[in-house]
Each structure stands twice: as structure tokens, then as C-alpha cells.
Amino acid sequence: MTYTVGMYLADRLVQIGLKHHFAVAGDYNLVLLDQLLLNKGMEQIYCCNELNCGFSAEGYARSNGAAAAVVTFSVGAISAMNAIGGAYAENLPVILISGAPNSNDHGTGHILHHTTGKTDYGYQLEMARQVTCAAESITDAQSAPAKIDHVIRTALRERKPAYLEIACNISSELCVQPGPVSSLLAEPEIDQTSLKAAVDATVAFLEKSTKPVMLVGSKLRAANALAETETLADKLQCAVTIMAAAKGFFPEDHAGFRGLYWGEVSTPGAQELVETTDALLCIAPVFNDYSTVGWSAWPKGPNVILAEPDRVTVDGRAYDGFTLRAFLRALAEKAPARPASAQKGSVPTFSLPATPDEAGLTNDEIVRHINALLTSNTTLVAETGDSWFNAMRMTLPRGARVELEMQWGHIGWSVPSSFGNAMGSQDRQHVVMVGDGSFQLTAQEVAQMVRYELPVIIFLINNRGYVIEIAIHDGPYNYIKNWDYAGLMEVFNAGEGHGLGLKATTPKELAEAIAKAKANTRGPTLIECQIDRKDCTDTLVKWGHKVASANARKTPLA
Numbered sequence: 001m002t003y004t005v006g007m008y009l010a011d012r013l014v015q016i017g018l019k020h021h022f023a024v025a026g027d028y029n030l031v032l033l034d035q036l037l038l039n040k041g042m043e044q045i046y047c048c049n050e051l052n053c054g055f056s057a058e059g060y061a062r063s064n065g066a067a068a069a070v071v072t073f074s075v076g077a078i079s080a081m082n083a084i085g086g087a088y089a090e091n092l093p094v095i096l097i098s099g100a101p102n103s104n105d106h107g108t109g110h111i112l113h114h115t116t117g118k119t120d121y122g123y124q125l126e127m128a129r130q131v132t133c134a135a136e137s138i139t140d141a142q143s144a145p146a147k148i149d150h151v152i153r154t155a156l157r158e159r160k161p162a163y164l165e166i167a168c169n170i171s172s173e174l175c176v177q178p179g180p181v182s183s184l185l186a187e188p189e190i191d192q193t194s195l196k197a198a199v200d201a202t203v204a205f206l207e208k209s210t211k212p213v214m215l216v217g218s219k220l221r222a223a224n225a226l227a228e229t230e231t232l233a234d235k236l237q238c239a240v241t242i243m244a245a246a247k248g249f250f251p252e253d254h255a256g257f258r259g260l261y262w263g264e265v266s267t268p269g270a271q272e273l274v275e276t277t278d279a280l281l282c283i284a285p286v287f288n289d290y291s292t293v294g295w296s297a298w299p300k301g302p303n304v305i306l307a308e309p310d311r312v313t314v315d316g317r318a319y320d321g322f323t324l325r326a327f328l329r330a331l332a333e334k335a336p337a338r339p340a341s342a343q344k345g346s347v348p349t350f351s352l353p354a355t356p357d358e359a360g361l362t363n364d365e366i367v368r369h370i371n372a373l374l375t376s377n378t379t380l381v382a383e384t385g386d387s388w389f390n391a392m393r394m395t396l397p398r399g400a401r402v403e404l405e406m407q408w409g410h411i412g413w414s415v416p417s418s419f420g421n422a423m424g425s426q427d428r429q430h431v432v433m434v435g436d437g438s439f440q441l442t443a444q445e446v447a448q449m450v451r452y453e454l455p456v457i458i459f460l461i462n463n464r465g466y467v468i469e470i471a472i473h474d475g476p477y478n479y480i481k482n483w484d485y486a487g488l489m490e491v492f493n494a495g496e497g498h499g500l501g502l503k504a505t506t507p508k509e510l511a512e513a514i515a516k517a518k519a520n521t522r523g524p525t526l527i528e529c530q531i532d533r534k535d536c537t538d539t540l541v542k543w544g545h546k547v548a549s550a551n552a553r554k555t556p557l558a
């Protein structure tokens with residue numbers, strides 16, 4: 001069988017587990033898209049624009065492990081790069097593939113369309129290098145296999161996005177057939193001496209401690225160590241807390257689970273546990289201004305053991321040369337039982353009294369209903385805004401997943417990301433919580449959920465503005481044009497889809513809408529929940545004030 005560069009790429013993507021790739025067509029990638037279509041192991045899924053295409057792939061990588069987005073040169077790829085920056089921040093291997101100028105044009109002085117009008121077309125590769133772990137430009141068929149393999153291997157190993165651009169005349173040129181995929185998937189070698197030293201030092205530290213506590217962070221899923229963390233918790237029998245961006249990364253029915261540590265807005269009891277322990281084992285954390293509540297809740301000092309994806313630091317000494325997963329596994333074998341921190345307190349559960357059926361709809365009532373909807377099969381996607389704080393207070397059944405984008409924090413992310421996530425895990429129920437302001441950025445991707453008949457349930461919380469921003473720093477820029485959000489569904493259906501748009505202004509209407517959403521299995525349901533602008537979580541307000549004062553720090557006087 002004759003092979004082409006595009007076919008080689010398609011085979012590799014299928015070999016690493018992709019059943020779909022996301023695309024927006026343009027004349028620099030049309031031949032490539034044709035080549036990808038030849039592979040029947042993978043379906044081509046279309047998006048409304050390249051930003052959404054990037055976020056759809058990002059969501060697919062969340063549910064499927066890796067993803068690819070195929071776009072055209074500059075006008076497409078530069079839009080997609082925002083989402084690729086997000087995939088970098090969130091540790092997701094997304095391969096961004098851009099069509100590129102014909103190899104015969106390079107070095108000719110030709111001015112090409114869809115470029116900045118300069119005759120050097122290298123700027124896109126330079127830009128991509130800033131938001132990816134590997135970036136290659138393919139301008140000849142012979143070197144294509146090695147470049148494709150390098151990009152895919154690096155993305156999978158580093159759990160980061162990577163970039164390929166392929167000159168538009170090269171995708172259909174002949175090249176070799178790919179070999180076995182094992183070389184792309186190989187785990188890095190482990191330095192057993194260093195691993196043993198790290199484990200011994202940690203065990204010695206924990207043995208001196210009377211009440212260690214675990215703190216689970218958001219890089220844990222990318223490190224592929226969720227199960228190992230639970231095994232370690234079983235062995236230590238200590239209290240386990242999670243960071244906000246790690247919601248769902250530790251089972252909330254575990255006997256040691258003590259809730260969320262987020263400084264002043266922690267689950268009751270969790271802040272004291274974390275801040276008074278003599279040994280805090282931080283696993284894959286990200287300490288940024290948001291997670292530390294404006295630098296006020298940053299665990300540091302001699303009592304902190306830092307177990308990061310590429311290094312473990314105990315007693316001020318750093319050890320590397322092994323994976324976090326290998327470390328947690330080896331530590332669980334030798335770790336002492338230290339139950340003191342879990343002996344006080346109990347597993348937190350969220351409960352709120354129901355409000356009367358005909359009362360006005362409240363934020364609490366929405367959260368109560370959504371929490372009741374969650375099962376072990378739910379993926380809850382929570383957008384930036386008060387949806388974060390609402391997701392934090394819910395109790396998750398074992399197996400339920402939560403998707404957040406707390407490091408990048410691009411409003412509007414949740415719509416395309418949930419589309420991609422649902423495409424990659426069609427056996428699960430996807431539930432989205434998104435604010436009105438966020439929805440306005442990427443609303444059109446709901447049309448693809450209609451097109452591909454994905455039964456995503458979207459709770460659109462219409463509080464008439466950027467309420468989290470109002471809490472952080474108010475001004476006229478936080479008030480937005482209202483839309484008929486539920487009405488959009490008819491626009492997206494255009495007479496041939498199964499999308500359902502509903503409005504809820506009372507608890508009764510919300511309950512009825514949820515029942516209809518559950519019955520609508522052939523398309524998305526958008527429930528516009530109308531609440532008062534001032535009705536938000538008190539955690540949002542407290543956290544917002546702290547972050548705002550950190551942002552407003554003056555320069556030190558000279």
C-alpha cells in the first residue's frame with residue numbers, strides 16, 4: 001500500500017487512541033483533511049471556529065487522554081493558539097496541526113494570502129513554540145515521519161500540547177508507513193537509587209510526624225496517579241484534603257476525606273488541618289494567586305513535603321529521575337499508618353433545604369438540583385465564575401468527574417470543551433455550569449452538540465453580568481447585554497435538530513426543565529436559570545476580596 005505524509009499522521013493519531021479529530025477547513029489544510037479522511041479509524045469533527053476547535057480538542061484530551069485539532073494557516077492557527085495555551089496551562093496533550101504555505105514558496109519573496117504580508121512565513125512556528133512542548137515545520141516528505149513522531153512522543157510524555165505545520169503540497173506526498181507505536185508510548189526509565197532515597201526520606205519524615213495530612217493538587221490526573229494517591233491514603237489513614245482545581249481527583253466517599261483546602265474559603269475544619277499539621281504531603285499542587293487566595297494560603301516551610309510530577313522535595317532536599325506515580329506507589333508500600341489527623345471530624349457532605357416551589361429561583365436551589373443530578377457517570381464541567389464556587393460545595397458520588405480550567409481561566413472555555421469531552425466519552429452524562437458572560441464568548445459551539453446529537457445538559461446561570469468580576473473589582477464594564485439564551489436553541493436547530501432550550505425562574509420550573517433534559521437524549525438541553533445579580537456564594541465574595549487586594553498591591557517604596 002502506498003503511504004502519504006497525511007496518512008502517516010492519521011495512522012499515528014489512531015495508534016495513540018484517537019477516534020476523532022477536530023477541524024476547521026481552509027485552503028492550506030484541505031488536502032491534509034482529505035488524507036486524514038482516508039483513515040476509517042478516526043472521524044473528522046467540525047467546529048464553528050478555531051478557538052472553539054482548540055478548546056474542543058482540549059476537552060477531548062480530558063476524556064480521551066490526547067487529541068488533535070486541524071486548522072488553516074494564521075487566520076486559523078493563531079485563534080487556536082489561545083486554547084493551546086490553555087492546554088499547556090492545564091497539562092493536556094493536544095496536537096495542533098496547521099496547514100502551511102507551499103514549500104515551493106519558501107524563500108521566493110512571494111507574498112501569500114492569510115499571512116501578515118511578510119515574505120518570511122516562520123512567525124507562526126515561532127509563536128507556537130511559546131505555547132507547546134515541541135513544534136515542527138514539515139516542508140518535505142522525507143523528514144515528515146521523524147518530525148511527526150517527535151511531536152507526538154513529546155506531547156504524550158510531557159502531558160503538554162505540541163505543534164505541527166505541514167506545507168500544503170506535502171500532505172499528499174509519498175512517505176513510509178509507520179512502524180509500531182510502542183516507541184511513542186514508552187514510559188521514561190526510573191532511577192531506582194534516587195526513587196529509593198526519596199521514599200526513605202519521606203518515610204523518615206512521616207514517622208517523626210504525629211498527624212500528617214495529604215493535600216491533593218491539580219497536576220495529579222496528568223501524572224496518571226489518581227489510584228496511587230488513594231492507595232497511599234488507605235495506608236497512611238490520615239486526613240486528605242484537595243485543592244480547588246483538583247476537585248474530583250480524590251474520592252469524596254473515602255473515610256479520610258476532609259474536603260477542600262482553599263485558605264479562608266475552605267470546607268469547615270480543612271484549613272485548620274492543613275495549617276497546623278506537622279507534615280503536609282502536597283501531591284501535584286499548583287500554588288498560584290488564585291489557589292493561595294491572593295498569597296494568603298500558601299503551604300511552605302519545613303513541615304511541607306512537595307511531591308511534584310518531576311521532583312520530590314523533603315527536608316529541603318530535592319530528588320528526581322522517577323515519575324510521581326512510581327514514587328506514590330513505592331511510598332504506599334512503606335508508609336506508616338498515621339490516623340491522628342483523620343480521627344477528628346468526618347467526611348463533609350453538602351446539603352441545603354429545598355426552597356418553596358413557587359419562590360424565585362436562587363443560586364443555592366440550582367446547586368441543590370445539580371448536585372442531586374450527579375451520578376458516578378456524570379462529568380460536571382464548571383466554567384470560570386461563580387460556577388467554580390458552586391462546584392466546590394457539591395458532594396461528588398464516586399466516579400463522578402469534574403472539569404475545571406482554573407490555571408488558564410478563559411471564560412467561554414466550558415462550551416467547546418464539554419463538546420469535545422462529550423465526543424470523547426459518549427457513555428457519560430455531561431453537565432455544564434456556565435455563566436451568562438462566559439457563554440457569550442463561545443455560544444455557537446452548542447450548534448455542534450446539536451449536529452452530533454450529544455445530550456449535554458447546560459445550566460446557564462443568568463445573573464446579568466460578570467458577577468465574579470463585580471466581587472473582585474466593580475465598574476460599568478461588568479454589565480453585559482442580555483440575550484434570549486433559551487431561544488438560541490431554535491436558531492441552532494434550524495428545523496432539523498433536537499436541541500432544547502428552556503427557562504427556569506422558580507424551583508418548580510427548574511425541576512420540570514431537568515426532567516425534560518433527562519428525557520432529551522438526542523441533543524443538548526440548555527436551561528437558562530435566571531437569578532438575582534446579588535445572589536452569589538459568600539465564598540466567591542470572600543475569595544474575591546482577598547484576590548483583589550493582592551492584585552492591588554502597590555510597588556514597594558524605594
Ligand code: DPX
Binds near residue numbers: 386410437465
Ligand atoms: C471575566 C469573568 O457571567 O460568570 O458567575 O457572573 O461571574 P459570573 P459569567 O460567566 O461572567 C464571567 C466573568 C469577565 N473574566 O465574571 S470571570 C475576565 C476574562 C476571562 N477570560 C477572557 N476574557 C476575560 N477570564 C477570555
Ligand code: MG
Binds near residue numbers: 436437461462463467
Ligand atoms: Mg454572570
